[in-house]
Amino acid sequence: MRNSIKTYRFIIKPRSKSDPRSRGYLSDAHALGLTGVKEIECSDLYFVRGELSEGDMKSLADRLLHDPVTHQVEADILEDMSADSREVMKVIPGIIEVALRPGVTDPAAEQIVRAAGMIGVKGISAACTGLRFFVKGENVNESLLRQLAERLFSNAVIQRYALGTIMPSFTEATEANGAVEHIHLRGLDPAGLLAVSADRRAALSLEEMQAIQAYCDREQRDLTDIEFEMLAQTWSEHCVHKTFKSKVIVEQDDENTHTFPMEYNHLFNQTIRAATRNINACWVLSSFKENAGIVEFDGKNEISFKVETHNHPSAIEPFGGANTGIGGVIRDVIGVSAKPIASTDILCFGPQDLHLEDLPEGVLHPRRIASGVVAGIEDYGNKMGIPTVNGSVWYDPGFVANPLVFCGSIGIAPKGSNPHGIQPGDHIILLGGRTGRDGLRGATFSSMTMDAQTGEVSGASVQIGAPIVEKGLVDVIVPARDRGLYHAITDCGAGGLSSAVGEMASECGGDIQLADVPLKYPGLVPWEIWLSEAQERMVVAVPDKNLAELKNLCDLYDVSLTDIGTFNQSGRIRVFFGSNLVLDLDNEFLHNGLPQRQYRAHVRAPEFEPGWQNEDSQVLDIDYSTTLLKLLAHPNIKSKEHIIRVYDHEVQGGTVVKPLSGVMHDGPSDGSVIKPAGCDGKQAFVLSNGLNPEYGKQAPYEMTQLVMDEAIRNAVACGADPTRIAVLDNFCWGDPTRPEVMGDLVQSAQACYDTALHYETPFISGKDSFNNEYLGSDGNRHSIPPTLVISALGWMPDWEQALTMDLKKPGDLLYLVGDFQPGFGGSHFNLIHPESPVEEGIPVCSPGNPAVYRAFYTAVSKRLAAACHDLSEGGLAVAAAEMCMGGRLGLQIDLGDDTDPLRCLFGETSGCLLVEVSPDSQSEFENVMQTNPFRQIGIVHSSPELVINHCKENLLTVGISDLLLAWKEGVIGGQTA
Amino acid sequence: MKPKALILFASGTNRDHDVSDALELAGAETTIYPVKYLRESNVDWSAYQMLIIPGGFSYADALGAGRLFALDLTAYFTGQVQNFLAAGKPVIGICNGFQALVKSGILPEMRMAGERQKATLTFNQSNHFECRWVTLKPVSQKCLWTQGLTALIDCPVAHGEGNFQVSDPGYAETLFQQDQVALLYTYPDGALADGKYPMNPNGSIRDIAGICNQQGNVLGLMPHPENNIFPYQTPDRANRPDHFGLPLFINGVRYASQS
Secondary structure, eight states, rough: OOOOOEEEEEEEEETTTTTTTHHHHHHHHHHHHOEEEEEEEEEEEEEEEEEOHHHHHHHHHHHIIIOOTTEEEEEEOOOOOOGGGGSSSSSTTEEEEEEEEEEOOOHHHHHHHHHHHHHHHOOOOEEEEEEEEEEEEOOOOOOHHHHHIIIIITTTTTTEEESSOOOOOOOOOOOOOOOOOOOOOOOOHHHHHHHHHTTTEEEEEEEEHHHHHHHHHTTTTTTTHHHHHHHHHHHOOOOHTTTTHHHHHHEEEEOSSOOOOOOESSHHHHTHHHHHHHHOOOTTEEEEESSSSEEEEEESSSEEEEEOHHHHHHHHHHEEEEHHHHHHHHHHTTTTTTTHHHHEEEEEEOOOOGGGGOOOOOOHHHHHHHHHHHHHHHHHHHTOOOOOOEEEEOGGGGSSSSOOOEEEEEEEEETOOOOOOOTTTTTEEEEEEOSSSSTTTGSSHHHHHHHHSSOOOOHHHHOOOOHHHHHHHHHHHHHHHHHTTSSSSEEEEEEHHHHHHHHGGSSSSSEEEEEOOBBBSOOHHHHHHHHHHOSSSSEEEGGGHHHHHHHHHHHHHHEEEEEEEEEOSSSSEEEEEETEEOOOOOOHHHHHHOOOOOEEEEEEOSSSSSTOOOOOGHHHHHHHHHHHHHHHTTTTOOHHHHHTTSSSOTTTTEEEEOSEEETTEEEEEESEEEOOTTTSSSSSEEEEEEEEHHHHHHHHHHHHHHHHHHHHHHHHHHOOOOOOOOOEEEEEEEOOTTTHHHHHHHHHHHHHHHHHHHTTOOOEEEEEEHHHOOOOOOOTEOOOOEEEEEEEEEESOOOOOOOOSOOOOOTOEEESSSSOOOTTOHHHHHHOTSOOOOOOOOOOOOOTTTHHHHHHHHHHHHHOOOOOEETTTTHHHHHHHHHHHHHHHHHEEEEEEEEHHHHHHHOOOOEEEEEEOOGGGGGHHHHHTTTEEEEEEEESSSEEEEEEEEEEEEEEEEEEEHIIIIIIIIIIIIOOO | OOOOEEEEEOBBBBBBHHHHHHHHHHEEEEEEEEEEHHHHHHGGGGGGGEEEEEOBBGGGGTTTTTTHHHHHHHHHHHHHHHHHHTTTOOOEEHHHHHHHHTTTSSSOOOTTTTOOOOOEEEETTTTEEEEEEEEEEEEOOSSSSTTTSSOOOOEEEEEOOOOOEEESHHHHHHHHHHEEEEEEEEEETBOOOTTTTTTSSSOOOEEEEEEEESSSSSEEEESSSGGGGSSTTTTTTOOOOTOSHHHHHHHOHHHHHHH
């Protein structure tokens, strides 16, 4: 009987018709084409369960839930509902109400219960939140309301909606249940083994299943479900990178420019890791060993950097996916005992103007994905108090069903302060949030299945993060590290406790008690607790003598601490649920028993040889000014200010070069420069990146060279020392069992090795994401373009040498520095002329680039450059236009007379920078650069226009205001592009 | 002797170190205490000469920015806060701290239980969080933090709920008449923003960026002058070198050390 417990509802309505949130929803509705909607009123819903007096209700409404200046409040009691009819209570015309599905994190819920107690309202047992929309307009019928609800107001992955009054669902923490199944593998034939793998969505191959079967034979027993799940997780692509560690047999087309080894015994060790080993830079303190790569900073401190992807979750629940993506990578940095001090994000989306009829079934519209992802990053980064300072956004039809979300985190710690010495007897301590079914077996578990399974609770496969909980982990870990309270630390990421504790216990052993793990809701069985990917949790190894002190620290910062076991020297990992031993695995088999995979790679020759130039380009009849404006309005080049500004890029007070530069703070910086708070010296680090899926479609080897060059060039353009840049690789690729996909990977990995050695730029960390493919309703597989993101971490001895890209002073000289080899293959010129692209190879990366960067750096350290901007998408004309816009100053450029002007203006090249130099520094600058390609091409002037001449003939003259209109608003000649 | 500044920290506070740096540079000695620690220990607030409520997302902004931090102030520390106010000691709330001061009824003026709230900080007109550099003109001579400041202050805003609004339009005028308007959003040359975005970044009525109480010792402001105290922080270091946020903190510290 649910007798006297009642559910109270508070509706908090905006007083003003110009309520910003309501107006935001209205404009989103119009953007979806639902123009019949004339008004939307968005209200907050709060539900509390318990027993309240009228006075209590008034107290809650007046003192907690509404702001009398901006809100009005209505309160009522919802009639009790039986558990099986919690859908709609009653339909109210024009009303849509949205609530979270059971089990989805509701950060406000706990706060309401806590705060109610503070104002003396004691009778509350649970609370939750929702939203209410009142829609007015023409033909507001059920079909329109459902469109709004499903396309705009809610996402079925985490929310429910009702046309009318919604009944909330409450979650309460209770105990787990200890049910364990046994999995019979002994005696199964290959088909039987594969069936088990498929049945449990383990994604293990036959060889891997046979290895597990042999283990069962050796131990003469069946595995429990939790043992099997732990093996599947430990041996998963995500956790051990089987593809990169595989043996690869290479076959290649004859007409290839490059030759590759016939065979790689271990692709990763022979390419990316080998590069770092061979370069052997003394300032690299840790690479590919820990959660993040680590480099030396100022003699006292070390900087750590990690970039992760969170693609699939972001495709199905953009806010939560990106939210937990950034949350996860921040934990990687906390996991090397560092304080997070900056974030990066690189995003790849489908075209924002995609027609609804072109949207594959079951796929969210790219606009919605983009706005959700950006909001998710904003929410997490801002609330953590970490500046989000660097990123890129790339739009391509290949990312419609598979958006890519690369989240990076940078941390700082005193050198060598991250401990690595687990001692037998150390307590296994779980810090942070509660455990639910979050992310179990990735996204394959739909919430519907969960509902059917539990009858009570659905744990969404994608979660909303709780950044304040993670902030608490930082608040605690930093002082705990400084006081030496723990012996080792790991984050709970993919694979949850299984991965974190399993990894920590891999060199010793450990006994774990699962019954003590705090849960979000009832009904989890042991394997679910062990594998759950619930966010905001860390595991630390704590000696007995420090436990009380750590507990005190955690109490102070409201961080939950649970003792879940002990490390020992058994060489085995044992997991108990109460008195039942549910898992008992040998470390040697668990961590080293995985058979190496073998793949076939087919290296294809590109359609057009890289560097090959098509002579026909000269005959094209193109209006130069219009082309420049169209390029500036292209989504990949256009201003990203609307995204950048919703991220706090100033918190912690260390951002020297901001993501936006120039007199009006709106020019596109090449990278960001950070001088971390609390460091006495003048040293600063630089963050930048490179990616180019357009090149990836054509020639993965050259693409890789070009994006590494771009990442390094961007850092150099900000003033970084080119001999002290570290890079991170993030591969997002298709299905590696397809030889062409693997062939693209081999090319890219080999190019990583070759390029890293050539630039003497080591890799310090990386991550890969495969199977970014989607089966469309047309029955075809849609694969993303091979996408490699290179993130660069540069360094400079003195922040005062940092450069920005905006023009500084009339009369200054403009130099084109680097081996200028503009080409149209994969260019944005071709993207804006889809009907008549100049078909040729993508650019080749000039071997002279490292020497150019070193010479330029000499000029930088002598303070000879006033501004610098790299040539990238859109070529020379776009880079020059951006410098003009940044400084609100004009440029007069003369291309000389020996060139193809169209190619010079809009072709894309590796290795080139535009550099502003004061006439006072002219001779010294030229002297420093002399053995490298450079030429003076222009002069800065105060009249606000970009003028480009060729052979004394004017090619284009465009006012800065027109440049700005195209670049910021997408408006060309009064028309929206 | 250096004046001692007590910096309050709630779960989700994140510009505590930023403001601590500014105060130390201005000559104060700072201590950051979690609210929970203050509740459980016997910290004597009277040993401190300044009270600081920093920026951040206390309690994840649940139930509205600053509301639950405000509840901490009123539920746990009424006596200590009252003593601080009554003694006329400098108090400053920045961003989330400003929101907490308004929602707890300390700004614009002390509100008694049951009395109607006259002002609030609500969602930006743009309906989104925004981080950008703005220019502030210090105006109040009553406010001990801004009195005598002549130079404009450049500093970033970083908030989603910084739109200062009043329940009765006449009340904004009252605040001006009582010299409680401490800081205004302006163009870079000091001309009033006049509601124009982005100089006035959030739609605040009459360009109000910060206000003080009637006594002049409590300042609340949305922008972050604590993020422009070192030359490497301002993006305009080449063109506008003399618009630091530090003088505001020096004012507060000087006042604290004199009294």
